[in-house]
Amino acid sequence: MEPRQFPFLQTKMISPIKVWRRQKEIRKLLGQRGKVLTWTQIYVAGPNFKQYAPYPVVLVKLDDGQKVFGQLVDYENKDLKINAKVVSVLRKVRETDHDDVIAYGIKFKPL
DSSP states (O other): OOOOOGGGGGOOOBBBHHHTEEEEEEEEHTEEEEEEEEEEEEEEOOTTTGOOSSEEEEEEETTTTTTTEEEOOOOOOOGGGGEEEEEEEEEEOEEEOOOOOOOHHHHEEEE
């Protein structure tokens, strides 16, 4: 089964206005539990994320069978393993931009 493409999980970050507009779509994913299928550590990040590197990205199979990916947050090294249980959360992904808009995105947190 291929990972599903969610328009709100693209590499472009989500502004609060977009979160509000897409809340029905995002609500379906928030709080979902699943397990890590695979993970990687990002050492060479893009220009907006260099200060966060290294950081882990996980591919998660949710309990409903969907496969989605995202950054792992609030973790310890022992949480970086296949089959680790996680939950999806909405988190700030970077500092405010020139318009003082805080960007949010879907991330995963270990259980």
